Amino acid sequence: MRWSAGWYGGTGHDRQPAGGRAVPGLEATWTAGWPTARVRAVGEGAAVLAVVGECGADDHQLQDALAVVRAGKWRALTRWPGSYLVIARSGQTLAVIGDLAGQHPVHYRTDVAGTWWSTAASALAALDGAPVDVTALAAHLAFGQPDALASRSLFRTVRRVPGGHLLLIGPDGATVERYEPAAYAPVELRQAAPVVRAALAEAVAARGDGRPVSADLAGLDSTTLACLAAQRGRVAAVTFADERLRDDDLAFAQRTAAAVPHLAHHTVPGDPGTVYYAGLDNLGHLPVTDGPNVYAVTASIKRTVLDTVAEKTPAPGVHFTGAAGDAVLSAPSSYLADLLRERQHRRAWQHASVHARLRHTSTIAPALLVRHGDCDLSD
Known part of the structure; x- marks a missing residue:
């Protein structure tokens, strides 16, 4: 630590x-x-x-x-x-x-x-x-x-x-x-988006100071960082692709690596030991942290990924990961409950439907949820 x-x-x-x-x-x-x-x-x-x-x-x-x-x-x-x-x-x-x-x-x-x-x-x-x-x-x-x-x-x-x-x-x-304001004035998306883009590019550039660069290539957040880093030189991009996972990370990673120069893509296959909660019975094998850390449950997976990074890079460098990036750029789904508490039923239904479409799931469940309390969608 x-x-x-x-x-x-x-x-x-x-x-x-x-x-x-x-x-x-x-x-x-x-x-x-x-x-x-x-x-x-x-x-x-x-x-x-x-x-x-x-x-x-x-x-x-x-x-x-x-x-x-x-x-x-x-x-x-x-x-x-x-x-x-x-x-x-x-x-x-x-x-x-x-x-x-x-x-x-x-x-x-x-x-x-x-x-x-x-x-x-x-x-x-x-x-x-x-x-x-x-x-x-x-x-x-x-x-x-x-x-x-x-x-x-x-x-x-x-x-x-x-x-x-x-x-x-x-x-x-x-x-x-x-020293930092408790709240900020609202900013329109068209104004805020270029600022966020510039800040991310600047942050990635600040870390790419001649060291070998590697990155996760999976979800939207890690893919964004990997592509920004690839604008400055070679990036060893890694995707954990256990066949037991039910996601489309690998498919999108392969498409991204084929389209973006300087992304050297490596697939990290899983094995019986690379599962959630593996190794928690032996705390001596876990990274030392200052308190309970949610990422301890994926320590065996991250260790396997970083072992691949070490094999594919010539020297110790900087590794980009998008862990929790979606929490920065979007609200947790629990905010839907807040909308219902405030009796914003139509807005809650609209947002729940968008979440369902993003996850390729049925919109029936959001409808049942909103209607469960005799909510009127015309509110």
Whole structure:
């Protein structure tokens, strides 16, 4: 597991992450498991800026951003393409900013001597053996959405910085402040689509920095990323194609690979061990995560896919996957229940019918559902 951590306070701290590497220019700040190339820092006088992860800013942009750090305009430090953690210090003020996607969450705990922060809640819990917060764990398992917990983490005494907020630490203690708006003004599809397209292209380009590139080639989301990456060079594209699966991923992947230059397509066949929930009886074989992860149920499948990637690429590189991309670009089907609760019966029927057509299923079931409560479709 890759993670970062730091301490702000007096001389009372006597711990640091096992195997942790100090971040240049920032006292008592470490990264664990991150390659050197993914940890960059610049500094000048009392201003220091570090980014950890996949950050699309070049060295000149980071250097120029020191003026932003001095001015305390923290949100501007989150606008570069990529997914990364920001650690910025201006004088005695330290700002720790995660990303909106939750790839770099920020947790913290305070005592009389100062504040510990980390992207791994379990690391902070290990400082004194803080127990699991069973209520927060139940909410995490039930909803699967991190912001359902608000400021609670999965461990007692360890606080979580909600999405769109940053951790600001100074001589007077630690505070959590919002930097991203809670809501945005509606934008027409014709205006929003080019913006989303440009952002995806920029994000893919930021990661294609000379490393070998591979990608899943299956659903719409992974196919989009694979095609964007192929515009810049060769992509080892892989499709998991177990004959037990009842989907059309392979057919669409083959058509895409035939039409898009630079997509070198590889099919990954399944075997008796590549099934959902395989290996969950031996936790030692699962990836280490900071909490229960829904993708643990597909770990054996992903491991087989990545083994094929390793065989087909000359060196370690970057792999694109579209996991949960549809959740970003579309609402979960549970919103249909919300429409019914609001008595928007006609709209619920129309949307349910569209979902049925997309999935090549009958529209009879949506009709029965809407009519079950004596709903009038003419509403």
